[in-house]
Amino acid sequence: MTLHPDLDAALVAFAAAPERVIALDFDGVLAPIVPRPEDAAPLAATRAALERLAQDPTVHLGLVSGRAAGDPALLRAAPPSTAIIGSHGAEQGFVQEDGRLEVVPPVLGEEQQALLERLRERTAELTAAVPGSWVEEKPTAIVVHTRPVPDAAAAAALEQDTLAQLGSLTGVRAIAGKRVVELSVAHATKGDAVTLLRTGFPARTLPEGTPLLYGGDDVTDEDAFAALVPGDLGIKVGDGETRATFRVEDPAAVGQVLARLAELAGM
Ligand SMILES: [Mg+2]
Numbered sequence: 001m002t003l004h005p006d007l008d009a010a011l012v013a014f015a016a017a018p019e020r021v022i023a024l025d026f027d028g029v030l031a032p033i034v035p036r037p038e039d040a041a042p043l044a045a046t047r048a049a050l051e052r053l054a055q056d057p058t059v060h061l062g063l064v065s066g067r068a069a070g071d072p073a074l075l076r077a078a079p080p081s082t083a084i085i086g087s088h089g090a091e092q093g094f095v096q097e098d099g100r101l102e103v104v105p106p107v108l109g110e111e112q113q114a115l116l117e118r119l120r121e122r123t124a125e126l127t128a129a130v131p132g133s134w135v136e137e138k139p140t141a142i143v144v145h146t147r148p149v150p151d152a153a154a155a156a157a158l159e160q161d162t163l164a165q166l167g168s169l170t171g172v173r174a175i176a177g178k179r180v181v182e183l184s185v186a187h188a189t190k191g192d193a194v195t196l197l198r199t200g201f202p203a204r205t206l207p208e209g210t211p212l213l214y215g216g217d218d219v220t221d222e223d224a225f226a227a228l229v230p231g232d233l234g235i236k237v238g239d240g241e242t243r244a245t246f247r248v249e250d251p252a253a254v255g256q257v258l259a260r261l262a263e264l265a266g267m
Pocket of ligand 1: 025026027028029216217218
């Protein structure tokens, strides 16, 4: 498997910039999708390439995920000095040199907290009737997971009911992903995450016009692709409509892209 010549040329141009931001979704991009989210891990070649890129002080790595920023799977994937933007942009963290994660806690108002509690109660009721489904609680969202549900029709019905009954509540932003429905009371998107990383989060100042590469596979990543500007590089992983300029097949191909970037960086 070799990279498409157009993509390789774009990577060469990207790598020539004095500093670069490389922002990547985790599930389906660095890590293959697995039935149990806690088992997800980056491919070995991908992890090795990230480690090499992290050695380059002119490369600024960021993980941008729907997962909570403190999710252990994200932390295991992130070399020191990687920014971790979780909950689709609502949570921000940074991996210290010693591997500890420093998270900026999201601040919720009273109404948002009350709304989160209501979502917690109602999703518990909805999922109780559908064996295999489960509810994840994040600092700013409640997430209904249906991947383990053996009955596909029941899973789809639960997703629809969740969206119809709770997704339209005032103050709730519903995000339907692959076998998940997230009900968020925060309003950040992965586009906000891209903007944040472009400004040099957490504490750096990047040269004007520093290009940003974003890789994502899901509908929520389209917000990130929409936030790209000329000179940036968007890579969609897998099938589906996208605003991204480039597309690769799967997480293994992402590993190749990152290995090529590490090579171009001389790492
Ligand atoms: Mg993903």
